[in-house]
Amino acid sequence: AQSVAQPEDQVNVAEGNPLTVKCTYSVSGNPYLFWYVQYPNRGLQFLLKYITGDNLVKGSYGFEAEFNKSQTSFHLKKPSALVSDSALYFCAVGYNTDKLIFGTGTRLQVFP
Amino acid sequence: DAGVIQSPRHEVTEMGQEVTLRCKPISGHNSLFWYRQTMMRGLELLIYFNNNVPIDDSGMPEDRFSAKMPNASFSTLKIQPSEPRDSAVYFCASSLNVPYSPLHFGNGTRLTVT
Numbered sequence: 198a199q200s201v202a203q204p205e206d207q208v209n210v211a212e213g214n215p216l217t218v219k220c221t222y223s224v225s226g227n228p229y230l231f232w233y234v235q236y237p238n239r240g241l242q243f244l245l246k247y248i249t250g251d252n253l254v255k256g257s258y259g260f261e262a263e264f265n266k267s268q269t270s271f272h273l274k275k276p277s278a279l280v281s282d283s284a285l286y287f288c289a290v291g292y293n294t295d296k297l298i299f300g301t302g303t304r305l306q307v308f309p
Numbered sequence: 310d311a312g313v314i315q316s317p318r319h320e321v322t323e324m325g326q327e328v329t330l331r332c333k334p335i336s337g338h339n340s341l342f343w344y345r346q347t348m349m350r351g352l353e354l355l356i357y358f359n360n361n362v363p364i365d366d367s368g369m370p371e372d373r374f375s376a377k378m379p380n381a382s383f384s385t386l387k388i389q390p391s392e393p394r395d396s397a398v399y400f401c402a403s404s405l406n407v408p409y410s411p412l413h414f415g416n417g418t419r420l421t422v423t
Binding site: 229231233238239240241242243246248287291296297299300301302 | 357408409411416417
């Protein structure tokens with residue numbers, strides 16, 4: 198069965214420090230992967246995606262993600278966190294249909 | 310680009326009443342998705358349309374839920390009769406009908422059924 202896991206409900210990081218939000222997936226075949234961010238009382242916003250090619254993908258607001266096929270992971274990273282990055286982050290995986298499977302979300306809290 | 314527009318933003322209704330949620334996708338987008346978000350179950354896909362045609366409604370919880378897309382610029386999600394367990398935030402999203410096209414979400418309708 199196709200699935201995506203975000204093992205951490207919450208990640209806390211100090212402003213200026215690097216951050217990582219973890220995502221692992223399980224699909225048969227070649228996956229395509231997305232990261233979305235959700236701010237309070239708003240819909241999800243697209244951050245970045247991996248389809249094929251370079252394993253390091255750069256996206257909006259200074260975020261990047263690294264696709265690792267051997268570890269079936271797609272972790273979201275940012276070199277220097279901002280307080281304004283505090284939000285709910287969702288990883289999503291698709292395979293051979295229009296449907297995406299979303300993870301349960303990870304709340305990122307950046308402290309000043 | 311006005312984005313995906315959903316109405317109402319908030320809906321409070323009593324159990325047994327009919328509820329209709331509305332969505333206007335981004336102009337030119339020909340795929341439309343309805344999601345439900347709750348603390349317990351996370352983000353669930355209810356149904357999606359391509360070119361106004363329902364493709365997969367396997368996520369619709371039961372017959373009380375129905376969705377329509379009469380034209381490319383409008384979709385509705387109806388719950389009749391509503392129940393307290395339907396309380397959630399309902400999102401509409403649209404995308405281009407091309408592989409790997411990102412979803413664009415509306416700001417959601419927060420439904421409370423008392």
